[in-house]
Amino acid sequence: MKLRIxxxxxxLLTLFLxxxxxxxxxxxxxxxxxxxGYVIETSVWLPIVLMxxxxxxxxxxxxxxxxxxxxxxxxxxWWIGRGVKSTHKKTxxxxxxxxxxLTQAPLQLNQQQQEKCQASLQRxxxxxxxxKQIIKLLAQIQQRIEN
Numbered sequence: 291m292k293l294r295i296x297x298x299x300x301x302l303l304t305l306f307l308x309x310x311x312x313x314x315x316x317x318x319x320x321x322x323x324x325x326x327g328y329v330i331e332t333s334v335w336l337p338i339v340l341m342x343x344x345x346x347x348x349x350x351x352x353x354x355x356x357x358x359x360x361x362x363x364x365x366x367x368w369w370i371g372r373g374v375k376s377t378h379k380k381t382x383x384x385x386x387x388x389x390x391x392l393t394q395a396p397l398q399l400n401q402q403q404q405e406k407c408q409a410s411l412q413r414x415x416x417x418x419x420x421x422k423q424i425i426k427l428l429a430q431i432q433q434r435i436e437n
Contacts, residue, residue: 388418395427404431 319334359365391414398407408431414424 384417388414388421392423399427399431399434404434407431408435 314335321330321332321334321337323330358368391410395407395410395414398404398410408428411424411428411431414421415428418424
C-alpha cells in the first residue's frame with residue numbers, strides 16, 4: 291500500500307515538473323532586480339533555483355539543530371565528548387612523565403645523586419601519592435641519607 295502511494299506521488303511530481311518545464315519553454319520569464327543603482331537581469335530559472343537551494347540549506351540546518359538540541363541524550367553525549375579528549379590527553383601526558391621519572395630515579399640513586407632523586411620522587415608523589423614504587427624508592431633514599 292505504501293509503495294503505491296509512493297509511486298502515485300512520484301508520478302504526480304513528474305507530471306507537475308513536466309508541466310512547469312513546458313511553461314518555461316514557452317515563456318522563460320524575465321526577472322529584473324534594481325537595487326541601489328545596480329541592475330540584475332535574468333531568467334526566472336535562476337531565482338527559483340536559488341530559492342530552492344536556499345530553502346534546502348535552511349531546512350538542513352534546522353534539522354541538524356533540532357536533532358542536536360531536542361535529544362537530551364545526544365546533546366549530553368556531545369557535551370561530555372568535548373572534555374573527554376582533553377582529559378585523555380592530560381592523563382596520557384601525566385603517565386608518560388611518571389614513567390620517565392620512575393626510570394630516571396633509580397639511575398640517579400645508583401649514581402649517588404640522592405638530592406636530585408629525592409626531589410624527582412617527591413614531585414612524582416604529588417602526582418601519584420599511593421604508587422608503591424615511588425614509596426619504596428623514597429624509603430631507600432631516606433635509608434641512604436641516614437647512613
